[in-house]
Amino acid sequence: MLESKYLIVGGGMAGHAAAAALREADPGGAIAVVGEELDRPYARPPLTKGLWQGKPEESVFLPEVPRLELRAGRRAVALDPARREVRDDRGEVHRYEKLLLATGGAPRRLPLEGADDRIIYLRTLASYRRLRDAPGKRVVVVGGGFIGSEIAASLASSGREVTMIFPDPALGARSYPADLAAFLTRYFREKGVTLVDGETVAAVERRGELDVVRTGGGEAIPADTIVAGIGIRPETSLAEAAGLRCSDGIEVDAYLRTSAEGVYAAGDVARFPSDALGERVRVEHEDAALSQGRTAGRNMAGAGERYEHLPFFYSDLFDLGYEAVGVLDSRMETVASWTTPFREGVVYYLDERDRVRGVLLWGTFGKVDAARALVSRASPVRRDGLRGGLAP
Numbered sequence: 001m002l003e004s005k006y007l008i009v010g011g012g013m014a015g016h017a018a019a020a021a022l023r024e025a026d027p028g029g030a031i032a033v034v035g036e037e038l039d040r041p042y043a044r045p046p047l048t049k050g051l052w053q054g055k056p057e058e059s060v061f062l063p064e065v066p067r068l069e070l071r072a073g074r075r076a077v078a079l080d081p082a083r084r085e086v087r088d089d090r091g092e093v094h095r096y097e098k099l100l101l102a103t104g105g106a107p108r109r110l111p112l113e114g115a116d117d118r119i120i121y122l123r124t125l126a127s128y129r130r131l132r133d134a135p136g137k138r139v140v141v142v143g144g145g146f147i148g149s150e151i152a153a154s155l156a157s158s159g160r161e162v163t164m165i166f167p168d169p170a171l172g173a174r175s176y177p178a179d180l181a182a183f184l185t186r187y188f189r190e191k192g193v194t195l196v197d198g199e200t201v202a203a204v205e206r207r208g209e210l211d212v213v214r215t216g217g218g219e220a221i222p223a224d225t226i227v228a229g230i231g232i233r234p235e236t237s238l239a240e241a242a243g244l245r246c247s248d249g250i251e252v253d254a255y256l257r258t259s260a261e262g263v264y265a266a267g268d269v270a271r272f273p274s275d276a277l278g279e280r281v282r283v284e285h286e287d288a289a290l291s292q293g294r295t296a297g298r299n300m301a302g303a304g305e306r307y308e309h310l311p312f313f314y315s316d317l318f319d320l321g322y323e324a325v326g327v328l329d330s331r332m333e334t335v336a337s338w339t340t341p342f343r344e345g346v347v348y349y350l351d352e353r354d355r356v357r358g359v360l361l362w363g364t365f366g367k368v369d370a371a372r373a374l375v376s377r378a379s380p381v382r383r384d385g386l387r388g389g390l391a392p
């Protein structure tokens, strides 16, 4: 039996932020992390960005937390909230006073029999290394969301011949207004990426050393390497089996407490009540993981703080980049205010009551707080007022 005052399941970004906050709040309390990955905690965003631009691998590792016991390479397989015990896949039992579930998400997989081991699902440092070391230049990227677009841009910039396959009619069509998505699609093509839009992957066939990706429409695309970024599903299995309330994520209250006494959740896996958006949401972004990790850590040590932060997120695509807040859903009405079309501007996402629910700061930096304030105001806005831009 292993014992610690605080136990964290999941040694990712939220788990690490919680450990750091706990150490600050309770310098003497024993903290342990049970984490499935062998690598010590690291930042994931560079796996699609900086590491492809020459940043050294060591730069991704997060600062060490003093006197943190990292029980790496173990998967937690059972939780008994009444006994305050977690069992891992080696059969060892970890007893705790307070527990944080920071289990993140697992990549969604393509339903292809027999080909799964040849597809790299980019999520971990280990999967990044596999992609980096893969021989050959021809890479097929499946998925046109955040991960697919970022890795396609980085691979193309580092000399690979990239083909992207995605189901939407344009890149970013689910998030950006149609004209911006059309611009982005053209931009990727100009940068040498082959885009196969409106398509899915039907099969992967082996031909000697090569894979051939067959699309639903019958196209055959040769690939030395296949990488997929088609989203994640929240890793709730441990919580669900223990009877914690879950619905597309582990449900938490404003203090990041789950439905089980002494158990908290944070990061990609947590569905939390957002004051600013007026609904329960789950956010799969760095700022949410770090800020929730910190609040959960402080609360485990007794702070009693509400989580009121509205997380921002960001992405880099070739020399384009943005920051954003709230909900970016292209089905909503959008109002754009461009300083330079598709290079620098702000796009506002309005709900049916004319309230701003999301702000896309395209090529526009240093305005996240102003965007947050606008979303949090939650009162109707005038469209011509938005066209004038956003105060700093």
Ligand SMILES: Cc1cc2nc3c(=O)[nH]c(=O)nc-3n(C[C@H](O)[C@H](O)[C@H](O)COP(=O)(O)OP(=O)(O)OC[C@H]3O[C@@H](n4cnc5c(N)ncnc54)[C@H](O)[C@@H]3O)c2cc1C
Binding pocket: 009, 010, 011, 012, 013, 014, 015, 034, 035, 036, 037, 043, 044, 045, 046, 047, 048, 074, 075, 076, 077, 102, 103, 104, 105, 122, 123, 124, 147, 235, 238, 266, 267, 268, 269, 283, 284, 285, 286, 287, 289, 312, 313, 314, 315, 316
């Ligand atoms: C390649 C990539 C690029 C990204 N780029 C951006 C970006 O540009 N901007 C942005 O805002 N966000 C970005 N993100 C998202 C951001 O990294 C995530 O939101 C963040 O990592 C979530 O942190 P987390 O701790 O909740 O989950 P994770 O970091 O996924 O950590 C969860 C950990 O828990 C472990 N685990 C799961 N189940 C168990 C178990 N039962 N037992 C033990 N361990 C377990 C997992 O192995 C994992 O190590 C990116 C993500 C990826 C993958």
